[in-house]
Amino acid sequence: MNYTLSPISKITLEGREFFIKRDETIDPYLSGNKYRKLYTLLETPKNKFTKLISYGGTQSNAMLALAAICKNKEWQFIYYTKTISPVIKKQEYGNYYEALSLGMDIVELEYDLYKEYIAGLRVDLDEKILLIDQGGADTRAKEGLEVLARELREQFKEKEYLDIKAIATPSGTGTTALYLALSLPEYTIYTTPCIGSVGYLKEQMLALHKIPKNLIILEPKKKYHFAKLYDEFFDIYKRLKESGVEFDLLYAPSMWLSLLENTRESVLYIHSGGLSGNRSMLERYKRKN
Numbered sequence: 001m002n003y004t005l006s007p008i009s010k011i012t013l014e015g016r017e018f019f020i021k022r023d024e025t026i027d028p029y030l031s032g033n034k035y036r037k038l039y040t041l042l043e044t045p046k047n048k049f050t051k052l053i054s055y056g057g058t059q060s061n062a063m064l065a066l067a068a069i070c071k072n073k074e075w076q077f078i079y080y081t082k083t084i085s086p087v088i089k090k091q092e093y094g095n096y097y098e099a100l101s102l103g104m105d106i107v108e109l110e111y112d113l114y115k116e117y118i119a120g121l122r123v124d125l126d127e128k129i130l131l132i133d134q135g136g137a138d139t140r141a142k143e144g145l146e147v148l149a150r151e152l153r154e155q156f157k158e159k160e161y162l163d164i165k166a167i168a169t170p171s172g173t174g175t176t177a178l179y180l181a182l183s184l185p186e187y188t189i190y191t192t193p194c195i196g197s198v199g200y201l202k203e204q205m206l207a208l209h210k211i212p213k214n215l216i217i218l219e220p221k222k223k224y225h226f227a228k229l230y231d232e233f234f235d236i237y238k239r240l241k242e243s244g245v246e247f248d249l250l251y252a253p254s255m256w257l258s259l260l261e262n263t264r265e266s267v268l269y270i271h272s273g274g275l276s277g278n279r280s281m282l283e284r285y286k287r288k289n
């Protein structure tokens with residue numbers, strides 16, 4: 001991966017100008033915030049580990065990113081997930097399909113056994129095996145977000161970016177937003193919970209670090225359930241795409257709706273990637289309408 005620095009674009013949405021840090025352009029498999037969060041792992045020498053273990057959703061972006069790293073490092077990648085639907089198993093596209101083609105070994109666990117089994121994974125580790133928690137929620141993510149902060153400070157020296165007052169990025173585990181806020185204390189960082197409530201997001205962040213004052217968590221206007229289909233999500237996805245940048249359909253729509261509703265200042269949105277999941281989401285929206 002010979003990545004140097006991702007560019008910043010400008011779009012107009014509802015008559016407002018927004019800046020986008022184009023982290024989705026870094027790599028097709030390892031892009032957006034997964035590149036940032038797993039940066040330390042990318043910098044790790046091959047011979048440090050032989051095997052990486054993780055667990056979580058069957059179509060997870062983190063899973064695909066880990067599969068890409070393991071392929072690059074020649075580490076075995078074992079991924080635990082709940083029973084996989086026959087529809088996903090048949091698909092010849094999407095994160096699950098791509099991760100398998102990168103060499104991922106998948107282990108399906110029945111719903112009832114899942115929690116206990118995952119808790120037990122920690123027991124059998126040795127120094128050549130690395131366990132990465134669901135979604136890459138790990139203190140190792142800090143370094144990659146510091147690299148992003150340094151990039152931004154460099155780019156913000158240009159005159160056209162001087163008005164930027166705030167930075168936004170959507171949250172699952174909150175790892176990205178938290179470490180970004182800690183690395184850029186001079187900016188307001190906006191985020192919104194895309195999985196669970198504001199309270200749950202805070203809990204996950206607090207497991208990693210105290211929440212800094214410049215991190216503002218915007219509460220969605222409505223209770224959205226992760227990976228469900230919403231007309232307003234599809235609508236904002238379409239408008240963003242028409243304005244020139246494609247975003248993911250799971251996290252970005254809620255963040256954009258919150259930004260339009262709650263902010264007035266000049267905002268830079270950190271593209272968090274996830275485009276590899278769009279095809280299956282778009283198929284679902286097509287079937288729905």
Ligand SMILES: *Cc1c(COP(=O)(O)O)cnc(C)c1O
Binds near residue numbers: 176
């Ligand atoms: C993983 C992911 C997120 C959430 O990142 P966290 O660090 O877990 O908060 C946001 N957007 C996209 C597209 C993702 O894949």
